[in-house]
Each structure stands twice: as structure tokens, then as C-alpha cells.
Amino acid sequence: MSTEPLKQDSYDIAIIGAGPAGMSAAVTACAAGASVVVLDDKPHAGGQIYRGVDHSPLETPDTLGEDYIKGQALTKAFAQSGAEHLRGVNVWHVGDNGEVLLSEQGKTRRLTATQLIIANGAMERPFPIPGWHLPGVMSAGSAQVMLKSDGLVIDDAVFVGTGPLLYLIVAQYIRLGVPVKAVVDTTPKENYLNAAKVGLGVARMPKMLLKGLGLLREIRRAGVPFYRCAEALEVLGDEQATGIRFSAGGQHHEIEASRVFLHQGVIPNLNITRALGLEHHWCEQQLCWKPNLNVWGRSSLAHVAVVGDASGIVGADGAHIMGRIAALMQLESLGFIDKDQRNEQARAGFAQLASMQRFRAFIDALYRPMDAHRIPQQDATVVCRCEERSVADLKAGFALGGKLPDQLKSQTRCGMGPCQGRMCGHTVSELLGQWNEQPVSEIGYYRLRSPMRLLALEELGAFSELAPSHANAKPEVQS
Numbered sequence: 001m002s003t004e005p006l007k008q009d010s011y012d013i014a015i016i017g018a019g020p021a022g023m024s025a026a027v028t029a030c031a032a033g034a035s036v037v038v039l040d041d042k043p044h045a046g047g048q049i050y051r052g053v054d055h056s057p058l059e060t061p062d063t064l065g066e067d068y069i070k071g072q073a074l075t076k077a078f079a080q081s082g083a084e085h086l087r088g089v090n091v092w093h094v095g096d097n098g099e100v101l102l103s104e105q106g107k108t109r110r111l112t113a114t115q116l117i118i119a120n121g122a123m124e125r126p127f128p129i130p131g132w133h134l135p136g137v138m139s140a141g142s143a144q145v146m147l148k149s150d151g152l153v154i155d156d157a158v159f160v161g162t163g164p165l166l167y168l169i170v171a172q173y174i175r176l177g178v179p180v181k182a183v184v185d186t187t188p189k190e191n192y193l194n195a196a197k198v199g200l201g202v203a204r205m206p207k208m209l210l211k212g213l214g215l216l217r218e219i220r221r222a223g224v225p226f227y228r229c230a231e232a233l234e235v236l237g238d239e240q241a242t243g244i245r246f247s248a249g250g251q252h253h254e255i256e257a258s259r260v261f262l263h264q265g266v267i268p269n270l271n272i273t274r275a276l277g278l279e280h281h282w283c284e285q286q287l288c289w290k291p292n293l294n295v296w297g298r299s300s301l302a303h304v305a306v307v308g309d310a311s312g313i314v315g316a317d318g319a320h321i322m323g324r325i326a327a328l329m330q331l332e333s334l335g336f337i338d339k340d341q342r343n344e345q346a347r348a349g350f351a352q353l354a355s356m357q358r359f360r361a362f363i364d365a366l367y368r369p370m371d372a373h374r375i376p377q378q379d380a381t382v383v384c385r386c387e388e389r390s391v392a393d394l395k396a397g398f399a400l401g402g403k404l405p406d407q408l409k410s411q412t413r414c415g416m417g418p419c420q421g422r423m424c425g426h427t428v429s430e431l432l433g434q435w436n437e438q439p440v441s442e443i444g445y446y447r448l449r450s451p452m453r454l455l456a457l458e459e460l461g462a463f464s465e466l467a468p469s470h471a472n473a474k475p476e477v478q479s
Contacts, residue, residue, distance in 0.1 A: 010113055010114060010468075011035045011084075011112070011114070011468050012029070012034040012113065012114055012115060012330075012334055013034055013035070013036045013037075013113060013114070013116070013117060013121055013146055013327070013330055013334075014036075014100055014111060014112075014113030014115075014116050015036065015037070016039050016116070016117070016118050016272065017040060017047065017119035017308070018042070018045040018046065018078070018085065019046065019047020019050070019119060019121050019308060019309075019319065020047060020050065020074060020308060020319040020320040020323065021117075021121075021307040021308025021309075021319035022047070022119035022308070023038075023045055023074050023077070023078040023320075023321055023323070024074065024118065024319070024320045024321070024327070025117050025119065025307060025323035025324065025326055025327040026078055027077050027081045027083075027321070027324075028324045028331070028332065029083075029331060030082045031081070032331045032337060033336055034330075034331060034336055035345050035468040036082075036083040037083065037085075037111060037466070037468070038078075038083050038084065038085045038086065039085040039089055039091055039102055039449065039470075040086065040087055041089060041090050041091075042087065043087050043088050044075075044087065045078055045079070045085065045087075048121060048122075048144075049067075049068070049076060049316045050068065050071030050316070051145065051148040052071065052148040053068060053071040053072050053075060054072060054076075056148065056151075056218070057149070057150055057151035057175075058147075058151050063175045064147075064148070064175075071316075076341045084468065086104070086466075088105075089104045089109075090102060090453045091120075091452070091453075092108075092451040092452045092453040092455060093275075093450035094275065094276050094450075095276075096248070096276065096277060096301055098113050098115075098303065100116070101451075102111070103453060103455065103459060106358055106458075106459055108460065108462060108464070109462050109464050109465070110463055110466065111457035111465070111466035111467070113253065114275075115303050115304075115330040115334065116303060116304045117297075117304075117305045117326055117327070117330070118272055118276075118305070118306045118307070119306075119308050119323060120310050121269055121308060122267060122268055122269055122313060123267060123268075123269045123422060124139045124141045124263060124266055125264050125266060125267050125287075125369065126374075126423050126427050127139075127161065127262040127263070128376045128381055128382065128383055129233045129234060129262075129373060129374075129381065130381050131234055131236060131241065132235055132262060132382070133382040134235055134239075135151065135241065136240050136242075136258050136260060137241050137260045138259070138260075138261055139261065139262055139263060140165055140166050140261045140262065140263035140453075141263065141266075143159075143173075144168075144172075144262050147172065147173075147176075150458065151424070154178075155178060155179050156179050156181040156257065157181060157213075157257065157261055158180075158181050158182045158183075158244050158260050158261070159180065159183050159184070160183075160184040160186065160244060160246075160260060160263070161184075161185075161186055161235065161261070161262050161263035161264045161369075162187040162263070162264050162369060164367070165265075166183075166263045167183075167212070167215040167216060167219065169261075170219055170224065171215045171218045171219060171332075174222045174224070175218075181227070182224065182225040182226070182227065182257075183219060183227070184230045184233075184246055184248070184255075184257050185229070186230045186231065186232075186233070186370060187228070187229065187366070188229060188264050188368075188370055189229050191367070191368055194365045194368070198365050199362060201382055213290055221292075227249070227253060228248060229249070230248040230253075231246065231370065232245075232247040233246045234246070236254070236333050240258065241257070241258060241259070241260050242257075243256040243257050243260075244257060244260055255364070255450035264374075265313070265367055265369060267289075267313070268289070268290060268309060268310050268312060268313070269309075270425065270445070271420055271421075271422060271448055272310075273310065274445065274446070274447075274448040275355075275448040275449055275450055275452050276301070276304065278291045278292070278299045278304065280292060280301040281441065282439070282441040285361065285364050286312060286313055286364055287374065288312075288313075289425075289445055290312040291301040291306045291310075291311060293305075295325075295326055296328075296346075297311060297322055297325060297326035298317050298326075298329025302333075304453060305326040305329065305330060307323050307325075307326045308322055309425075313364075314356065314360065315356070315360070316351075317356065320355075321352055321356075324349055324351075325346050325349050325350070328342045328345050329346075351386055374427065374430055375427070377391070378391060380390050383414060383424050383428065384415060384424040385423055386417020387415075387416060387417045388425075389412050389413065389414040391431075394408060394412055396412070398411075404443060404444060405425070405429060405443065405445055405446045405447075406446060409421075415446050419444075420448060420452060421446045424442065428446075429443050429445055
């Protein structure tokens with residue numbers, strides 16, 4: 001018998017993203033002996049939710065909450081797993097043959113993998129209200145990135161929107177002693193009744209409900225002005241944000257502020273799954289496009305799985321479980337475990353996910369963003385920030401024959417900018433659904449292609465190959 005390492009030119013599994021889902025998948029796959037590479041655009045593992053958890057600039061990172069600190073156990077397990085972790089790299093092409101092209105310090109590197117796991121997470125939902133494009137307006141997620149990565153905060157900002165992340169970042173600011181000028185909550189009254197109709201999920205997960213109520217109590221105790229059921233939002237200013245105007249409680253309000261943080265939930269980051277040509281569907285519950293997946297996370301391409309918030313919003317704990325389940329499916333496909341082992345090891349995870357999904361239905365109903373905050377009606381409101389295309393510009397393109405997203409793109413350049421439609425894609429789909437008087441599911445989304453990132457011509461001509469190290473490759477057994 002010989003145990004000489006097998007000289008491979010392909011990994012067993014390539015994972016895009018090192019958040020909870022990607023790390024969990026890597027830990028599971030490596031434990032079974034698979035060769036694994038994890039590609040991440042950040043300098044450290046953790047994704048958005050656990051960003052900087054092992055390298056926090058804060059003296060007391062536990063101030064950010066126990067849900068943040070518990071990520072240290074997963075990042076530690078990932079670091080010890082044996083997975084090859086490529087940090088600070090940008091994936092710009094994923095082929096349906098297992099090929100992956102990525103940028104690293106201005107050079108392109110190429111690898112191939114038998115199985116792929118897409119775990120690139122979520123992005124914040126666009127919030128196209130008048131003035132949202134002005135300097136000084138950012139997303140609440142951006143506030144959290146600055147806090148977790150660099151320990152930077154902004155005094156006297158106004159936080160506007162709805163959802164748990166909004167309340168969490170405000171509570172984190174308060175714990176750190178950072179003054180918050182106001183919270184403008186846009187959760188509509190009717191959402192509370194609609195959420196109560198699916199309240200079974202709350203009864204099964206009371207700790208999650210109490211956690212959310214605790215955040216609201218922290219904000220109230222701090223004396224931060226809190227406006228409920230806000231609508232008719234408008235960021236004030238010409239060249240720079242100077243404040244926010246809105247209606248709440250039957251009254252008109254105007255708050256002066258040079259910094260406004262917006263948030264109305266998160267949606268899957270679609271650019272990789274779309275460019276890969278995976279089948280997608282419109283999810284009315286979460287008001288977003290999602291890839292079509294089976295219960296194991298397998299997509300319309302048998303060797304590609306999509307997990308975590310990239311598959312639909314599931315949260316950090318759900319992402320952790322999904323990553324493990326998808327890895328078990330791919331390990332069975334690769335022959336590392338048999339089907340009975342796969343099913344047995346995934347059983348508890350499926351049960352946990354089922355419980356989480358019931359609670360997710362409650363959260364989705366409670367924090368469903370208003371139509372007016374997703375589908376802009378005022379002609380001057382900017383839709384595509386990259387190309388500075390307004391509602392009026394899109395209406396003109398629609399009148400010229402831009403009835404579907406790609407047609408509208410060709411007429412207006414909406415979606416052609418550096419973000420490749422990330423910030424306008426969902427808005428365009430919903431606007432066209434309204435103008436065509438058709439369901440969004442029939443309108444579709446932009447057709448995306450590689451490269452998914454901006455590239456210099458010099459880089460396109462310089463390739464290098466990546467292959468598993470001997471320590472990462474499984475041995476070849478010869479008799």
C-alpha cells in the first residue's frame with residue numbers, strides 16, 4: 001500500500017465566502033478529508049456578522065453583544081480545520097465547469113474545483129427615497145462595518161428604517177456612549193397585525209423575541225428620540241445631506257443632520273449566482289430574488305450549492321447550519337461519506353432549520369418594508385446611483401421599449417455601472433412590474449456576465465494557477 005499524496009490540479013470543494021455558512025462548510029468538509037479552498041474578499045474570516053471578531057479594534061468587543069462574540073468559536077474551528085484560506089481576493093468569474101477566476105493584488109489567479117459552495121452572503125436592500133444618493137447618507141450596515149473594522153463611529157447621526165439590524169447598531173452605539181440624534185422607525189402599523197397571524201414562530205423561539213424587545217428597551221432607556229410608523233421620507237440637501245423630513249403620528253417632522261443611516265432589511269447578493277446562470281425565483285415573503293435550491297442547498301447546477309444569506313435571508317445561526325448541510329451533501333457526492341451517514345449527520349440541522357424558518361416568517365412579516373420605500377414614485381428620485389439614472393429617466397426608457405430589465409438597461413444604462421446592478425436590480429424589477437402591470441416573477445432580473453468586478457486590461461493578460469498543497473490534498477491509495 002502507498003500513501004503518497006495525490007498530485008491534484010483541482011480542489012474537492014471551493015467555497016466563496018468566509019462568513020458563518022462558508023466557515024461551517026469548510027470545517028465539515030475538511031473533517032471528512034476533503035481538499036478545501038475558501039475565497040474571501042476580507043482580510044479576516046467572519047463575514048459581516050462576525051467581522052473583526054478575532055481582531056477587534058475595540059477595547060471591549062463584547063459590547064457588541066453575545067451573538068457577535070460567539071463567532072469566535074467558529075472562526076477558531078475554521079482556522080484549525082486545514083482549509084486553504086485565501087484572504088483579500090475578489091472572485092470575478094465562476095464557470096459552470098468548476099473554474100474560478102479571482103483577483104489578488106492586481107493579478108488573476110485560476111483554480112478549479114469538483115464542487116462549489118456559494119456563501120457570499122447578503123447586501124442591504126436599496127432604499128430609494130428622495131436624497132438617498134447624497135453624500136452623508138449611508139447604510140446602517142456601513143455604520144457597523146466602520147465600527148467592527150476600525151472602531152469608527154459618527155456622533156449625532158439619524159438612523160432611519162426598519163428591522164433588527166437597525167436597532168442593533170443603535171444599541172451598540174449607545175453602549176459605547178456614542179450620541180444618537182434620533183431613530184426614525186418606518187415599520188407600518190399593519191405589519192404588527194400581519195406578524196401576529198404567523199406568531200407561532202415566536203412561541204417556539206421566545207428568546208429571539210425577547211432579544212429584539214431588549215434592544216428597543218435599551219434605546220428607550222437612553223432617551224433617544226424614537227419616531228414610529230414614519231412615512232413620506234425625504235433626505236434634505238443639495239450637494240450634501242442636511243437632514244431628514246418625514247411624517248409620523250399625524251405630524252410632519254424635520255431633523256437636522258449631516259449623517260443619515262438607512263436600513264430596511266437585507267437581500268441575497270445575487271451577482272455570482274446570476275452570472276453563473278443559476279435558476280432563480282421571486283420570493284414574495286422576503287421581497288427578493290432567490291436561487292432555486294433543494295433542501296440540501298443544491299442549485300440548478302448539480303455541483304453548485306448556495307448557502308446562508310446568499311440563498312435567502314436566514315441569519316447567522318441558520319447560515320451556520322446550512323453550510324454544514326451543504327458540505328455533507330457534497331461529501332456524499334464526492335464519496336467521502338455514504339448517504340446514510342449524510343442523512344444521520346444532517347438530521348438535527350434540518351430540525352433546527354425548520355424551527356428557525358417559522359420564526360423567520362414572523363420577522364419577515366413584521367419588518368416587511370413599505371412599497372413606497374422600495375418602489376419610488378417621484379420622478380427626481382435616483383434609482384441607479386452608479387449611472388445617476390432617475391425614475392424619470394427610466395420612464396423615458398420604458399416608453400422607448402425598455403419593458404424588461406435588460407431592455408431598460410440598453411435604453412438608459414441603468415445597471416451598467418461598477419456595482420453591476422447590485423443597488424438597482426430589485427428596484428428595477430419592481431418598477432417594471434408596476435409599469436407593466438405584471439407580477440415581478442414575470443419581469444425577471446438583469447442578465448449578468450463575467451467579469452463581476454472591475455478589472456484592468458493588464459490583469460486580464462496575467463494568469464497563474466492555484467492547486468491544493470500536499471497537506472490539503474487527500475491521499476491516493478494504491479494496492
